[in-house]
Amino acid sequence: MSKLSKRQEIIQQAASLFRKRGYSSTSVRDIAREIGMEASSLYNHIRSKQEILNELMLNVAHSFSNGMQSIKEAPLNPLQKLERLVSLHVNITINEPDAVALIPNEWIHLETQGIQDFLSLRDQYEKDFKQILQDCLDQGFIKPVNIELASFSILSTLRWLYSWYSKNQNVNVIELEEEMKKCLIQGLAK
Amino acid sequence: MSKLSKRQEIIQQAASLFRKRGYSSTSVRDIAREIGMEASSLYNHIRSKQEILNELMLNVAHSFSNGMQSIKEAPLNPLQKLERLVSLHVNITINEPDAVALIPNEWIHLETQGIQDFLSLRDQYEKDFKQILQDCLDQGFIKPVNIELASFSILSTLRWLYSWYSKNQNVNVIELEEEMKKCLIQGLAK
DNA sequence: GACTAAAACTAACACTTGTTAGTTACATAT
DNA sequence: ATATGTAACTAACAAGTGTTAGTTTTAGTC
Numbered sequence: 001m002s003k004l005s006k007r008q009e010i011i012q013q014a015a016s017l018f019r020k021r022g023y024s025s026t027s028v029r030d031i032a033r034e035i036g037m038e039a040s041s042l043y044n045h046i047r048s049k050q051e052i053l054n055e056l057m058l059n060v061a062h063s064f065s066n067g068m069q070s071i072k073e074a075p076l077n078p079l080q081k082l083e084r085l086v087s088l089h090v091n092i093t094i095n096e097p098d099a100v101a102l103i104p105n106e107w108i109h110l111e112t113q114g115i116q117d118f119l120s121l122r123d124q125y126e127k128d129f130k131q132i133l134q135d136c137l138d139q140g141f142i143k144p145v146n147i148e149l150a151s152f153s154i155l156s157t158l159r160w161l162y163s164w165y166s167k168n169q170n171v172n173v174i175e176l177e178e179e180m181k182k183c184l185i186q187g188l189a190k
Numbered sequence: 191m192s193k194l195s196k197r198q199e200i201i202q203q204a205a206s207l208f209r210k211r212g213y214s215s216t217s218v219r220d221i222a223r224e225i226g227m228e229a230s231s232l233y234n235h236i237r238s239k240q241e242i243l244n245e246l247m248l249n250v251a252h253s254f255s256n257g258m259q260s261i262k263e264a265p266l267n268p269l270q271k272l273e274r275l276v277s278l279h280v281n282i283t284i285n286e287p288d289a290v291a292l293i294p295n296e297w298i299h300l301e302t303q304g305i306q307d308f309l310s311l312r313d314q315y316e317k318d319f320k321q322i323l324q325d326c327l328d329q330g331f332i333k334p335v336n337i338e339l340a341s342f343s344i345l346s347t348l349r350w351l352y353s354w355y356s357k358n359q360n361v362n363v364i365e366l367e368e369e370m371k372k373c374l375i376q377g378l379a380k
Numbered sequence: 381g382a383c384t385a386a387a388a389c390t391a392a393c394a395c396t397t398g399t400t401a402g403t404t405a406c407a408t409a410t
Numbered sequence: 411a412t413a414t415g416t417a418a419c420t421a422a423c424a425a426g427t428g429t430t431a432g433t434t435t436t437a438g439t440c
Binding site: 217240 | 426427428429430431
């Protein structure tokens with residue numbers, strides 16, 4: 001029986017509310033009410049509302065970065081790496097759907113340091129992603145295609161996966177991964 | 191020299207701010223400052239902040255619905271209709287990028303009537319989209335593929351097109367359309 | 381120049397926001 | 411039982427929110 005620390009409970013509840021209503025429309029009183037305490041009591045566990053968002057966004061961003069790092073270093077051909085990237089997205093999305101749901105938009109509410117770190121991780125991730133796709137092209141694994149647009153397209157789908165998953169939670173994870181790979185990569189493959 | 195009505199100027203500026211900071215983090219005073227008047231003066235032109243969001247979101251939603259209606263009725267085969275849908279998204283995105291950028295997330299801030307209308311338009315649109323993809327499959331225009339996932343994937347890319355466009359505004363529209371079609375449809379085509 | 385309607389202004393409202401200060405309850409170790 | 415540190419509480423703050431009322435300015439018509 002895993003007992004979350006109060007801090008973690010707060011952060012998780014906040015994630016759920018941020019997802020539903022957005023960071024800005026969620027007050028610390030909303031978060032406190034959900035947990036069953038007064039707003040001011042939250043401050044025994046967190047430093048600020050902003051800190052919650054920061055922790056959420058940077059944790060999930062690091063999950064993606066670390067996953068990318070592993071995949072880059074793995075002894076696989078680029079097409080296999082691409083498939084691994086799909087798995088990475090599916091897994092992180094299923095494990096922390098609320099935090100993942102914040103990625104596309106809520107980063108705008110991060111403040112100076114946090115926003116810098118987040119965007120720098122995101123940019124590096126996209127760069128790595130494109131490189132792997134480019135390697136696929138160079139080594140003849142996929143048809144000639146505009147790399148910019150293709151990577152944009154695949155990443156768009158993967159980023160929105162959380163919304164699809166929230167409507168189809170019954171789906172088998174392995175199956176989902178396979179279908180995603182078929183859908184996103186097979187169309188490109190030679 | 192097209193002179194926008196004050197009301198339209200307000201709504202356009204609001205769209206730009208809503209996009210940058212989100213509906214909730216944009217105050218009516220922010221909007222007023224951008225236009226160069228006092229917050230209270232806005233109310234000579236609009237009924238409420240909510241009305242602005244409502245008009246923005248439902249206008250753009252109707253643009254998509256109307257476009258879909260035309261395409262459905264056009265004397266084309268389903269694959270051609272799919273291509274037309276890509277054009278539709280590219281064109282609306284380029285014409286009103288700010289309003290389009292609000293679609294994925296800001297609808298959560300619509301209120302009772304508006305949110306109902308918006309979601310009903312969106313659901314119908316997705317249903318029509320899937321049907322056209324299904325027709326492609328039934329008539330043998332595309333490879334066998336999970337329709338749910340394929341339409342989700344294509345729509346994800348088209349929904350996020352605005353963010354890609356904001357970074358690549360120099361691109362030729364016709365070229366963009368062609369590349370999108372190649373990227374999204376050609377992978378599926380038999 | 382006087383009249384009128386539209387659209388700007390100032391001032392204020394009731395309410396919500398994130399956060400802090402100060403205090404009390406509670407659990408654990410001695 | 412006593413002491414101690416953690417975590418809850420109440421109360422309040424300064425700032426910001428959308429919106430309204432009432433007034434003045436502006437622009438066009440007779």
